[in-house]
Amino acid sequence: MFFGFFTCGLAVFVFPLLPSCRLRSSRRLDEVVIVIQSQRNSFHARRGGQRKVEILQEALNLGQEIPTVLLLHELSEYEGDWSIIPVLPHLSATRSQSASWFVFIEEETKVTLPALLQVLSRYQDKKEWFLGKRLHDNEASIIHHYAFSEGLSFGYPDPAAGWALSAALLQSLAEQIQHERSLKSDFTIDLTHEIALFIWEERNGLELTDVPEFCTELKxxxxTTFTTYLPHCGDPVSKKELFVAVKTCQKFHSERISVVKATWEKDAGSLEYYSDVTDPSIPTISLGVANTERGHCGKTFALLKRFLTPAVPQTDWLLIVDDDTLISLPRLRRLLRCYDPKEPLVLGERYGYALVHNGYSYTTGGGGIVLSRPAVSKLLSSGCGCFSDDAPDDMVLGRCFTSLRIPITNSPLFHQGRLNDYSETLMSLQEAVSFHKHWNIDPVAVYEHWLKDAVLHEEL
Known part of the structure; x- marks a missing residue:
């Protein structure tokens, strides 16, 4: 077979030699539905819209039929659609009659339509196919519910590379959901692993087919190819615009706070440690809430109230972390430049609870929760709060923000787990913002290797 450069518009790719820019394939673009996993926040909605325009423009340049390109956040008013499974019945009912394939991509995933059609043409859409770039766990992980602890070869797709469902598979899954089949867990933690596990359970062990053309690096x-989860939106926000609240307690002062001071504390402009006792050697501040062994809702709401008082600097942003959170504040400040501080924003690693049954999303606390000042103001003025001091603070916040119709904005750069709880392939392509827990690791070494950057920009 002869190969040559395939040129359409400004893009140049290597494909089997074709006589014209119009692709000859047994698959047509108008049989493909591309779902961009967009979010409601203005920055993400804009990025999703830009990606949609790029895809449609490429189809026009090719002289091809036009694919259906959907923005996920526009499909319904239900915030839980981000977890994909709840939206499958809608996609089946409205698109499966005309579509052969459903392709799911991130906002920053680029699609090369001729190559995509070449890939999809290799598989019969009348059969059940689940395609993507395969990831797997090196060890059993809590973020995957310790699934397949004795068989770690189970594969799930790299979300950055995109993944695809044949129409036959999507329709079968939609029927399962409509019959109210329960999921293995009420919690949605790692999206693509949850989807792969759902497909495996509901379709008699159907596994992901690894497709080398689903890429994260240009080859x-x-x-598909991927750019970055940490886009360049200008200079980082100033240190003085970010206030950091660290939750701790007396029994962890020496063990955990020493790690914070040895790693990322120096990158903070304004920071306070909140504990159950006052310890001037750190120093810590007691908020008058006793330490609890489970959730820390009382402590979190007390520090939120303090954030709106003159006791702390008036900043645009509040970061809440645990005393065993490892975080890159320079990278976080780069990320925050992409967002409007005048909007109510809740940012971090998004989890979901009972999303198939109209549950709610929340920002998991260990990886860090970022709130804009308007988000804190709206929350506290709403009267929504803790049902007990030891309620899970991150889940209560999620429930409250859901009731206020303030969406949870996800960034995969925040991590509730440790570095080794995640796929090594996935981590190698990220500029992570945070990890959580010191269990069975050297936290200083993890910070130095994975989170510490050379000085990017220092503000006065």
Missing amino acids: DACA
């Missing part, structure tokens, strides 16, 4: 014949 020949890639159908």
